[in-house]
Amino acid sequence: MSGAAIPVTIQGAAGYGGQELLRLLQAHPRFRVVAASSRRHAGKPVEQILPQLTGFYPDLNFTTPEQALEVECAAVFLATPHGVSRTLWHTVVSRLPEARVVDLSGDFRLRDRAAFDRWYGGEHPHFEAVSEFRYGLTETNREAVRSARYVANPGCFATGALLALAPLAERGLLKHGATVVATTGSSGSGAEAKATTHHPERAQDHRAYKVLRHQHQPEIDQELQRLGAQARVALVPQSGAFSRGIFTVAHVELEEQTDVAALLRTRYADEPFVRVREQSPALRYVVRTNFCDVSAVQEGRDVIVLTALDNLVKGMSGQAIQNLNLMFGLEETAGLHHPGASV
Ligand SMILES: NC(=O)c1ccc[n+]([C@@H]2O[C@H](COP(=O)([O-])OP(=O)(O)OC[C@H]3O[C@@H](n4cnc5c(N)ncnc54)[C@H](OP(=O)(O)O)[C@@H]3O)[C@@H](O)[C@H]2O)c1
Structure with a gap:
């Protein structure tokens, strides 16, 4: 799939979902990771902290979440806990108004405020933005995802x-x-x-x-x-x-x-x-x-x-890439279509 590289940022890149995004995206035909945040590892090479990625990200260092926001990109993955994504999303779209966002947390999945308060709770200063998110199960919501700016990735x-x-x-x-x-x-x-x-x-x-x-x-x-x-x-x-x-x-x-x-x-x-x-x-x-x-x-x-x-793949980061593929008009399977193994 030819075409210009599409720059993407991962917030929460040293967590399990973030690591999985890094692993899958290194083989993606279009998306290129330009920033990866980790508060714990800011300033350190990604390959030093995540040895499984040795040879795949020679020039990428972890940054703070704030530094990652300074890097121009077309899309942001929020691989952050619920409670964090709800405010980080707002910071991202204030800084990068054109960016598409896929949130891996539960902060923007539930449409009913009372249900949200019961099952997640805490302050949600941007709950009204739930209406701007599309639920990212492509098998049941493909057309909505295709035209979405923001996707709430399923649990x-x-x-x-x-x-x-x-x-x-x-x-x-x-x-x-x-x-x-x-x-x-x-x-x-x-x-x-x-x-x-x-x-x-x-x-x-x-x-x-x-x-x-x-x-x-x-x-x-x-x-x-x-x-x-x-x-x-x-x-x-x-x-x-x-x-x-x-x-x-x-x-x-x-x-x-x-x-x-x-x-x-x-x-x-x-x-x-x-x-x-x-x-x-x-x-x-x-x-x-x-x-x-x-x-x-x-x-x-x-x-x-x-x-x-x-x-971590269909239940999380692979599905997030599947969604972003559709949001950019790419093949839904780009970077994701490979077989499993028997052992
Ligand atoms: N694990 C699963 O199977 C799974 C499946 C589907 C969805 N999810 C959801 O996906 C999200 C990520 O899950 P995960 O399993 O990858 O969790 P995780 O391993 O705990 O990673 C989350 C990362 O977020 C970063 N973080 C925490 N607080 C932050 C803050 N205030 N600002 C910026 N970054 C912050 C942390 O990195 P630093 O401390 O280095 O900054 C942490 O490594 C969660 O919302 C989870 O519910 C998880």
Whole structure:
């Protein structure tokens, strides 16, 4: 894909999402990273702090967030925590009014103020700007993303759940809700070490957390209802003993007999990053790729839809690049279309 380089900045570039953006963007045919912020590592070479990138960013040093704002660019990724993105977005667009922005946090996903206050909370001085953001699940919102200036990139659990259930919602088959049990790897909590990601405790464990209380639940409901669902999901997030990936099990009881596997095959036939499988999807085939693999098992009106994705790629940074590709009129798959591995 020829054409001039498109300069992009990453805020929060030393976090897991930022690192993944750096990894994926080094092979992108058009986007060029011109600034990467990290408060902890400002002034240091990116390759020194992130040895996995040795040889790919010989001239790039981390800057402070403020210094990154001084670098001219056409787009900014906000790979920053919720609570930070909401004010950083405003600073970015004040300094770079023409820039497109993809926010990886939850600050601009929920449209309802009361829901935002309940599930995220804190001061949101720019909540009215939510109406200027488009929800970045391209599989259900492609045309809106194409013309968007600002995109709210979906949450990782939300991506797996929505790709499982959106085809049913669109067909009016989600009348009585769904139960979604989803297990994430430890990278879902970000790069900072926490008790729940400490290896000796996590490596032999499997547990549920924030059951019916996870902040991605209203995001899933919001999008499914926009697509036609008449009921809500019950989300059961779980912590798994692996570092990357989310495996989702969605249970739905249908009112009428419908062949859901056939529905998935038809619905996703033209989607470049959703692969419908006969057997269960597996994390090892999607990890480090932008694919989400999907399958359905059905017994009468009971349906289980399974999805597997990499939380840092399709659940985060790969999906953010997929969105920015569309926002710049590029091939949606640019820089993202490569296979997984079996081990
Ligand atoms: N991890 C996942 O699976 C996942 C998936 C989807 C979405 N997300 C969302 O994506 C965002 C990034 O997640 P992550 O996992 O990459 O988190 P992370 O590893 O904790 O990285 C976030 C980075 O933001 C920077 N930061 C923190 N406060 C800042 C501030 N006030 N100003 C500027 N930079 C600041 C930090 O870098 P310095 O301290 O070096 O400045 C940190 O490395 C979050 O909103 C998260 O909820 C995460």
